[in-house]
Amino acid sequence: MLEVRDLGVWFGDRQVVGVDALDLDKGQTVGIVGETGSGKSMTAYAIAGLAPGMGARVEGSVKLDGRELIGLSDGALRDIRGRRIAMIFQAPISSLNPVFRVGDVFLRALRLHGASKANARERAAEAMRSVALSPDLLHRYPHQLSGGQAQRVAIAMAVALRAEVLIADEPTSALDVTVQAEILDVLEKLQAEESLAMLFISHDLAVVSGICDTVAIMYDGEVVERGPVSETLHHPSHPYTRELLAAVPRLTTPEAPDA
Amino acid sequence: MIRYAAERLGLGVLVVVGVVVLTFLIARVIPGDPAVTYAGPRASKAQLEHVRKQLGLERPVIVQLGDYLKGIATGDWGTSYRTKRPVLSDLRTALPASVELVTAGLILALLVGLPLGLISARFHGRLPDVLIRIASVIGVSMPVFWAALILQLVFAQKLGWLPAAGEYDPNLYYTSPLTSYIQMPTVDALITGNFAVLKSSISHLVLPAAVVALYPAGLLARMVRASVLDTLGETHIRMTRSLGFGDRAIYGRWALRPAMNPVIQVTALVFAYSLANTFLVEAVFDWPGLGSYAANSLQALDTPAIVGVTLIVAIVYVVLNLLVDIAQAAIDPRIRLR
Amino acid sequence: MTAVTAPTSVPGVRARGFARRNPTLVLGIVLLVLIVLVALAAPWLAPAPGDAGTATHPFNVLTDPSSAHPFGTDLVGRDLLTRVMYGARISLRIVVEVLLIAGVVGIPLGLIAGYFRGRVDQVIMRITDVFLAFPALLLSLAIAFVLTPSVQNMTIAIAVTWWPWYTRLVRGEAASIATRPYIESCRVLGVSHARILARHILPNSITPVLVQMSMDAGGILLTAASISFLGLGAQDPTPEWGLIVSQGAQYFATQWWFVTFAGLAILFTAIAFNLIGDGIREMLDPRRVVSR
Numbered sequence: 075m076l077e078v079r080d081l082g083v084w085f086g087d088r089q090v091v092g093v094d095a096l097d098l099d100k101g102q103t104v105g106i107v108g109e110t111g112s113g114k115s116m117t118a119y120a121i122a123g124l125a126p127g128m129g130a131r132v133e134g135s136v137k138l139d140g141r142e143l144i145g146l147s148d149g150a151l152r153d154i155r156g157r158r159i160a161m162i163f164q165a166p167i168s169s170l171n172p173v174f175r176v177g178d179v180f181l182r183a184l185r186l187h188g189a190s191k192a193n194a195r196e197r198a199a200e201a202m203r204s205v206a207l208s209p210d211l212l213h214r215y216p217h218q219l220s221g222g223q224a225q226r227v228a229i230a231m232a233v234a235l236r237a238e239v240l241i242a243d244e245p246t247s248a249l250d251v252t253v254q255a256e257i258l259d260v261l262e263k264l265q266a267e268e269s270l271a272m273l274f275i276s277h278d279l280a281v282v283s284g285i286c287d288t289v290a291i292m293y294d295g296e297v298v299e300r301g302p303v304s305e306t307l308h309h310p311s312h313p314y315t316r317e318l319l320a321a322v323p324r325l326t327t328p329e330a331p332d333a
Numbered sequence: 334m335i336r337y338a339a340e341r342l343g344l345g346v347l348v349v350v351g352v353v354v355l356t357f358l359i360a361r362v363i364p365g366d367p368a369v370t371y372a373g374p375r376a377s378k379a380q381l382e383h384v385r386k387q388l389g390l391e392r393p394v395i396v397q398l399g400d401y402l403k404g405i406a407t408g409d410w411g412t413s414y415r416t417k418r419p420v421l422s423d424l425r426t427a428l429p430a431s432v433e434l435v436t437a438g439l440i441l442a443l444l445v446g447l448p449l450g451l452i453s454a455r456f457h458g459r460l461p462d463v464l465i466r467i468a469s470v471i472g473v474s475m476p477v478f479w480a481a482l483i484l485q486l487v488f489a490q491k492l493g494w495l496p497a498a499g500e501y502d503p504n505l506y507y508t509s510p511l512t513s514y515i516q517m518p519t520v521d522a523l524i525t526g527n528f529a530v531l532k533s534s535i536s537h538l539v540l541p542a543a544v545v546a547l548y549p550a551g552l553l554a555r556m557v558r559a560s561v562l563d564t565l566g567e568t569h570i571r572m573t574r575s576l577g578f579g580d581r582a583i584y585g586r587w588a589l590r591p592a593m594n595p596v597i598q599v600t601a602l603v604f605a606y607s608l609a610n611t612f613l614v615e616a617v618f619d620w621p622g623l624g625s626y627a628a629n630s631l632q633a634l635d636t637p638a639i640v641g642v643t644l645i646v647a648i649v650y651v652v653l654n655l656l657v658d659i660a661q662a663a664i665d666p667r668i669r670l671r
Numbered sequence: 672m673t674a675v676t677a678p679t680s681v682p683g684v685r686a687r688g689f690a691r692r693n694p695t696l697v698l699g700i701v702l703l704v705l706i707v708l709v710a711l712a713a714p715w716l717a718p719a720p721g722d723a724g725t726a727t728h729p730f731n732v733l734t735d736p737s738s739a740h741p742f743g744t745d746l747v748g749r750d751l752l753t754r755v756m757y758g759a760r761i762s763l764r765i766v767v768e769v770l771l772i773a774g775v776v777g778i779p780l781g782l783i784a785g786y787f788r789g790r791v792d793q794v795i796m797r798i799t800d801v802f803l804a805f806p807a808l809l810l811s812l813a814i815a816f817v818l819t820p821s822v823q824n825m826t827i828a829i830a831v832t833w834w835p836w837y838t839r840l841v842r843g844e845a846a847s848i849a850t851r852p853y854i855e856s857c858r859v860l861g862v863s864h865a866r867i868l869a870r871h872i873l874p875n876s877i878t879p880v881l882v883q884m885s886m887d888a889g890g891i892l893l894t895a896a897s898i899s900f901l902g903l904g905a906q907d908p909t910p911e912w913g914l915i916v917s918q919g920a921q922y923f924a925t926q927w928w929f930v931t932f933a934g935l936a937i938l939f940t941a942i943a944f945n946l947i948g949d950g951i952r953e954m955l956d957p958r959r960v961v962s963r
Contacts, residue, residue: 122575148579156577169572173591183576231576344800351801356813470949474941476893478900479916479934486923609808613897617920628901631813639813646809 075100075271076121076239081134083113083120083295090130091116091295098239101269105286105303107276107318113295114275118241121273122161123151138239157187160232164244166225170216176227177212184234201234202227205260222253229260233268240264241273246281258285279322283307291315341658345651349644353405356643357398405644411637415630420641423626428645429516430500431622435611437519437538438545439604446550450557451584457562465554472551477610481544481617488540495540498619501533541618545611549603556599560592567591594661601657605650696950702943710759722749723757723910733926743928746918751929754910755936761911762940765826765895770884772830777837778880782868784838785845785876796842799835807832808894815903822911825904829894833887837880844876882955886948889941896937912937 076098083091091113098104108114119125123143125132136143138158143151163169171179177198184194199209205226216224225245232240242261246254262285264270276282282289283303290300291314299312310316404411410420453465489497496502500518505511511530513521519538522531564570565588573587612624619625623642630638690697714720718740722728728748736743742751784795802810807829814828848854849872857867896913898904905911907918912933919929 119571124571124574127574152577152579154577155575159575161572161575163568163572165568168568171569171573171587171591173594174587179573179576179587183578186577186582228572235576347797348800351797352805355801470942470945471938474889474893474938474945476896476900476913476916476934476937476941478897478913479930479937482916482920482923482930483934486927490924605805606808609897612809613900616901627809627812643813647805650805 075139076273077135077137078121079135079137081117081120081136082132083116083125084131084133085129089295091120093117093134093292093295093297096290096297096300098271098273100238100271101265102288103265103272103274103286105274105276105282105289106292107279107282107289108292109277109318111294112292114292115243117292118161118243118273118275122159122241123155124161153187156183156235156237158237159239159241160235160237161241161243162225162228162232162245165248166221166228166245167216167219169228170219170224172216174215175212176214176216176219180212180227180231180234183231187235197234198230201230204233205230220253221249222256225249225257226260229257229264233264237270239271239273241275243275244277245274247276247278254281261285279307279318291318338655338659341655345655349647349651350402352647353402353640353644354398356640357401401640410641410644413630413635413638413641415633415635415638420637423638424623424641424645426516427621427623427626428649430620431608431611431615431624433517433519434538434541434545434614434620434622435604435607437542438607438611439549441542441546442549442553442607445546446553447557449550449554451561451589453554453558454561454565455580455584457558462558466558469551469554472547473555475547475551477544477547478613478617480547481541481614484540484544485617496533496537497540499537500621501530501537505530505533541614541620544614544617545607548610549607552599552603553596556596557592560595561588564588564592597657597661600660601650601654604653608646608649693950693954695946696954699943699946699948699950702939703947706759706940706943707763709756710763713753713756713760717750717753717756719750719753720757722753723908725908733922733929735926736928742932743926745915745929746922749908751915751932754915755912755932757910758912758915758933758936759940761822761905761909762892762895762937765822765829766888766891766944768826769830769833769891769895770888772827773833773837774880774884776830777834778841778873778877780834781838781841782845782872782876785842785847786849786864786868786872788846788849792842792846795838799838802832802835803839805832807890808897811894811898812901812903815898820903820906822905822909825895825898829891829898833891836883836887840879840883841876844879845872848872848875878955882948882951885951886945889944889948892937892941892944 076096078093078096081091081093081096082089093113096104096106096117106114106117116125116130119128120130120132121136121143123146132144134144138154143154146154170176180198181191181194184197185191189197198212202209202212207223207226207230211219211223211227219227229240240261245261246257249257258281261272261274265272265285274282274286286303288301289303289306290297291306291312292298293314299306299310299315306315307319310319401411408421410424412418413420413423416423449465449469453462456462485497488495511518511521511525511527515521518530518534522528522534561584565583569591570583570588573583578587611622612627614620615622615624616628623645626638627642629635630642709716713723717723719726726749728744731740731744731748733746734740734744734748740750740752742755745751745754780795784792810832811825811828814831815825818824818828854867854871857871895904896911896916899911899913900917902917905914907914915933916930916937919926919933923930
């Protein structure tokens with residue numbers, strides 16, 4: 075459904091992303107793992123079409139259902155953003171506009187993509203319930219929500235807009251472990267019910283191993299290894315992947331990973 | 334929210350009282366004899382004595398201060414030594430004129446500065462930004478009295494497009510007399526449908542208001558630019574973009590409102606600065622506002638008038654700060670809970 | 672993905688790099704240096720140094736700009752170029768003196784208020800509140816009026832209205848530093864308050880004040896010029912720019928040069944100060960994106 079080929083992102087003369095290939099199918103969750111500076115977030119922004127707005131230059135091909143997104147007109151891209159590709163971010167409360175009630179952004183986004191006033195309210199309420207939140211929370215300001223609630227609101231927006239692809243940029247990194255679990259549950263539920271295609275970016279191997287079907291390991295802007303989660307994480311072939319795995323603290327005595 | 338406002342109000346009253354005391358004491362230090370001003374330069378010694386008793390100038394300063402404070406609270410702000418009228422009524426005609434001018438100037442500054450700041454942010458680093466930034470620096474560096482003189486010369490005298498002085502054409506006193514409600518010709522004319530005066534007063538406002546607007550417009554453009562650029566870097570704007578909103582929505586709503594916070598914070602400062610500038614502008618354009626009244630009172634050593642002007646300016650500033658604090662709390666909900 | 676590192680050992684290269692990254696600051700400094708040079712060189716460069724003082728030339732009154740008098744002459748025949756040049760000396764002196772006085776008064780008060788807190792803090796803060804309830808210009812005018820108008824008294828008047836800002840700023844910084852653990856350990860060790868204030872609190876709270884001062888310079892200049900324009904500051908024959916503009920105001924329609932050059936001098940100098948202030952603020956902004 076989502077095909078990325080030879081994606082390059084530059085800031086001035088410096089290249090930050092050089093991804094040869096990345097694929098995402100309907101109902102599939104692909105994880106992108108790497109340390110800070112590996113280019114994983116920029117890859118996500120480039121796919122979502124947000125890179126030029128950050129001052130970056132993008133080249134290559136990103137195809138959504140066969141349609142090329144790179145080089146598309148701004149107007150056409152804006153139709154796709156939200157409606158077909160949605161995104162959630164790290165630090166969920168910061169990702170909501172602090173001076174507006176949460177519902178304001180929500181409803182306006184829905185109406186931007188064609189819903190009527192009444193219809194928007196309905197869909198928003200429905201979406202909130204699907205992430206186990208009361209629609210009353212829409213009247214609150216972001217700082218009146220907890221981190222977990224805020225992230226679920228962001229997810230609800232994607233659901234209400236009926237996006238087909240959800241790009242999640244470190245969605246749980248800023249939350250406590252118990253709240254993390256809640257959010258992951260919500261995402262898993264969506265995977266199952268809506269066959270959402272999800273791009274899950276994280277530095278946390280444990281989380282990725284739980285929720286993703288396939289994983290791509292990124293280092294210095296390039297994908298150094300990719301494959302199904304179980305295989306890649308248990309039988310890593312690239313030395314960097316092995317390093318990452320070795321860095322995960324274990325409760326038992328360490329055993330050398332199978333070569 | 335109410336508590337917040339009440340707290341601020343209490344503080345304000347305290348400050349005003351402090352200001353009055355300070356000014357009263359300063360005014361008492363002014364060299365020169367108020368009795369002479371009141372009675373005139375040819376008054377005899379006996380008459381001066383009489384006037385002194387009448388004005389209560391012989392009593393200890395503390396007592397005079399006490400009486401004065403009591404008077405303020407009950408609406409008696411003393412009688413001007415110079416105009417022989419109650420200070421309060423003098424102020425009632427002078428203050429609105431200044432307010433009219435400052436308000437016109439600030440509205441103009443807002444209409445010019447805000448969009449320029451947004452444009453500057455939108456095209457930052459490029460030509461429109463550079464040009465606007467140059468203009469802003471000139472705006473905040475411009476000596477107000479000089480700009481007033483130049484605009485007056487160019488537009489009033491050389492080109493004859495706009496009138497050079499006064500609030501509105503004096504001939505209209507006879508041909509189209511204005512009934513005054515709040516002593517602001519523009520507003521009064523609007524309310525009473527007196528279009529001749531309205532036209533005249535607006536054309537008289539243009540130049541002075543433009544001069545008053547120079548500094549705030551420049552400042553506003555710079556602040557809006559900085560604030561919007563800061564806001565644009567925040568995650569919630571990225572979220573907004575990812576939802577499909579375009580530049581118009583982002584610059585017009587999503588980045589604009591959070592960016593207004595620091596701008597509003599300086600509003601009180603800007604108003605105070607503009608009020609001061611207004612006095613300079615009044616001097617050049619012969620505008621019958623507080624500035625002229627203050628200048629005349631200072632020259633005549635008219636203590637009650639001087640204290641009255643000081644008091645009114647302090648009150649205006651305190652009220653303004655209050656309004657700004659409340660506006661800030663209204664726009665940014667995070668402030669209320671602090 | 673290789674990066675080319677520029678040689679940083681050559682001084683010229685580093686200076687150019689600095690200039691490219693901080694154009695506003697450099698422009699402001701260049702302008703200010705020009706003005707300072709003019710001010711310093713005035714006694715030698717000016718065509719008629721005596722005209723900055725009490726000299727009068729009754730036969731040369733209000734003449735147009737010419738090669739002998741590039742800025743024309745004023746209402747008693749004095750060469751305006753000379754007076755404008757000497758005016759630079761006066762304006763710069765006023766700005767420096769005001770900042771000095773306001774700093775010397777305001778900073779210690781702020782340190783005391785922020786460090787000792789409690790009643791002292793409350794009292795000092797209330798006093799600053801009262802002073803801050805007034806726009807600088809108005810209060811300066813009032814004070815300048817009370818003390819007989821002159822450049823010295825005007826300087827004092829402006830300084831009196833300006834110090835509360837610095838007190839506020841310093842107090843904020845001092846208060847937050849005073850609560851830091853290392854200050855507490857100093858006290859436990861028996862270090863005297865004076866020493867703590869001087870060695871630890873002062874150096875760490877002074878930066879915002881210095882930045883603010885650089886931004887205030889322009890405002891002080893304009894305030895001084897405005898006060899002189901209204902007649903409550905510099906008096907004739909002192910060649911202060913604001914005074915010159917007020918003298919020329921009534922002749923403006925026919926002798927345009929009288930007002931113009933003095934006003935331009937004010938504008939130019941204010942721009943220089945403001946650019947420097949902006950430049951310093953930009954340079955210290957922690958969120959600045961420096962393109963590599």
